[in-house]
Amino acid sequence: MDAKKVLEDLKRRFPNEPEYHQAVEEVLGTIEEEYNKHPEFEKANLIERLCIPDRIYQFRVTWMDDKGQIQTNMGYRVQHNNVIGPYKGGLRFHSFVNLGILKFLAFEQTFKNSLTTLPMGGAKGGSDFSPRGKSNAEVMRFCQAFMLELSRHIGPDIDVPAGDIGVGGREVGYMFGMYKKLTREFSGVLTEKGLEFGGSLIRPEATGYGNVYFLKEMLKTKGMDLKGKSVLISGSGNVAQYTAEKVLQLGGKVLTMSDSDGYIYDPDGIDRAKLDYIMELKNLYRGRIREYAEKYGCKYVAGARPWREKADIALPSATQNEINGDEARQLVANGIFAVSEGANMPSTPEAIRVFQEAKILYAPGKAANAGGVSVSGLEMSQNSERLAWTSEEVDARLHAIMENIHQNCVKYGKESDGYINYVKGANVAGFMKVAKAMMAQGIV
Ligand code: NDP
Ligand code: 2IT
Numbered sequence: 001m002d003a004k005k006v007l008e009d010l011k012r013r014f015p016n017e018p019e020y021h022q023a024v025e026e027v028l029g030t031i032e033e034e035y036n037k038h039p040e041f042e043k044a045n046l047i048e049r050l051c052i053p054d055r056i057y058q059f060r061v062t063w064m065d066d067k068g069q070i071q072t073n074m075g076y077r078v079q080h081n082n083v084i085g086p087y088k089g090g091l092r093f094h095s096f097v098n099l100g101i102l103k104f105l106a107f108e109q110t111f112k113n114s115l116t117t118l119p120m121g122g123a124k125g126g127s128d129f130s131p132r133g134k135s136n137a138e139v140m141r142f143c144q145a146f147m148l149e150l151s152r153h154i155g156p157d158i159d160v161p162a163g164d165i166g167v168g169g170r171e172v173g174y175m176f177g178m179y180k181k182l183t184r185e186f187s188g189v190l191t192e193k194g195l196e197f198g199g200s201l202i203r204p205e206a207t208g209y210g211n212v213y214f215l216k217e218m219l220k221t222k223g224m225d226l227k228g229k230s231v232l233i234s235g236s237g238n239v240a241q242y243t244a245e246k247v248l249q250l251g252g253k254v255l256t257m258s259d260s261d262g263y264i265y266d267p268d269g270i271d272r273a274k275l276d277y278i279m280e281l282k283n284l285y286r287g288r289i290r291e292y293a294e295k296y297g298c299k300y301v302a303g304a305r306p307w308r309e310k311a312d313i314a315l316p317s318a319t320q321n322e323i324n325g326d327e328a329r330q331l332v333a334n335g336i337f338a339v340s341e342g343a344n345m346p347s348t349p350e351a352i353r354v355f356q357e358a359k360i361l362y363a364p365g366k367a368a369n370a371g372g373v374s375v376s377g378l379e380m381s382q383n384s385e386r387l388a389w390t391s392e393e394v395d396a397r398l399h400a401i402m403e404n405i406h407q408n409c410v411k412y413g414k415e416s417d418g419y420i421n422y423v424k425g426a427n428v429a430g431f432m433k434v435a436k437a438m439m440a441q442g443i444v
Contacts, residue, residue, distance in 0.1 A: 010051060061142065078106035120373065147179055200394055201388070211239070235257065312338070356421065361422075405429075412428040
């Protein structure tokens with residue numbers, strides 16, 4: 001494979017999709033050497049077949065707002081690859097959603113799901129609908145209209161969506177209700193469901209907890225743990241909240257959280273009671289993080305991200321490209337020694353280079369945030385056997401999966417000077433399993 005040429009071809013055929021190009025470039029750059037050891041891969045044009053999604057559905061979603069106005073949004077599902085299991089991946093509802101972003105996420109998901117050890121292919125979907133500022137009734141009508149179309153393309157053995165930005169328990173519940181109504185089938189067609197109707201214990205916590213379990217493994221390679229370490233977290237949604245919870249449980253101090261309007265800095269640390277307040281503010285009242293600063297009298301910085309603050313560890317948990325090269329340099333200059341990604345692709349390519357050149361611990365999202373989809377996979381298993389496992393059992397399995405992903409990253413990513421290149425490790429380990437399965441299944 002000539003990685004440069006493959007990328008140029010993809011850019012020409014699929015222009016105006018910069019996030020997709022960015023995700024592909026990162027993977028190709030690190031698997032090229034391993035790929036070229038297998039001439040049979042090149043003969044089967046494996047790389048092109050792996051980069052281009054199996055299929056993409058696009059549809060218009062029409063719904064009525066509270067004023068009686070008719071609104072339209074776009075809906076998408078990108079089914080990237082299903083060689084190791086049914087398509088699996090979240091749904092994102094956000095005004096910035098477009099096809100290029102969902103293609104990057106579906107591509108990443110394929111490698112991430114391969115790393116989990118569970119039988120899941122890769123997919124992603126969503127809409128440019130933003131739940132922000134919408135009433136409950138509007139969100140419900142949108143979810144129902146979205147599922148009216150999406151239901152044709154998914155199924156418990158075909159494609160199993162879940163949440164992502166803007167899609168949490170509320171939205172999954174509304175979509176599940178509509179799917180059930182349309183198909184007259186009660187099945188595990190979505191994960192992240194409510195506990196009363198087939199959801200798994202620990203699924204809401206899984207991404208954040210998983211990221212901290214992964215971080216713990218990275219710190220262990222340096223003989224360190226989280227006790228007394230100060231942590232910068234971005235975001236204040238599902239992933240950020242449970243990342244903060246686990247950091248607190250393990251003795252760390254959370255200094256920042258954010259939303260799309262700005263960030264708060266609490267020098268005393270966001271403790272359990274303050275985190276409870278954030279959970280209520282965000283999950284129940286759907287308020288803004290600024291209100292935390294007003295309540296506790298700490299610093300709020302509007303229109304900025306928390307990466308200029310001084311701390312030991314950074315856990316980006318909001319969105320893609322939220323740490324640029326300058327911010328990465330500032331983090332390193334301020335003494336950060338570990339970055340573990342709760343979000344998908346939060347660091348720009350330049351930021352990744354800065355972290356790796358500084359030889360700090362740096363884990364890419366497809367390894368570090370795989371805990372969410374892993375517990376989604378465990379939810380599918382529980383739905384199939386029509387049983388529910390205890391939270392201890394699910395948490396223990398999550399822990400084991402994150403340790404296993406870490407070991408695999410070390411196995412494939414350790415460089416001659418001992419530095420662990422987690423990007424390379426995750427990409428090569430994730431890729432090899434998918435590649436072998438594709439070869440075994442012939443040219444389809
Ligand atoms: P939520 O919608 O629950 O929270 C998202 C948070 O990020 C909010 O605080 C939101 O602020 C902020 N945010 C969203 N978009 C932007 C933006 N453009 N700029 C700045 N801040 C932004 O989503 P999740 O917590 O589920 O997802 C967060 C990240 O984690 C995403 O990258 C997602 O892909 C990834 N992820 C999620 C998993 C899951 O299981 N949910 C699993 C693995 C990865 P505001 O409220 O203002 O919009
Ligand atoms: O990015 C992700 O891994 C997710 N949003 C979770 C996907 C899932 O199917 O649980």
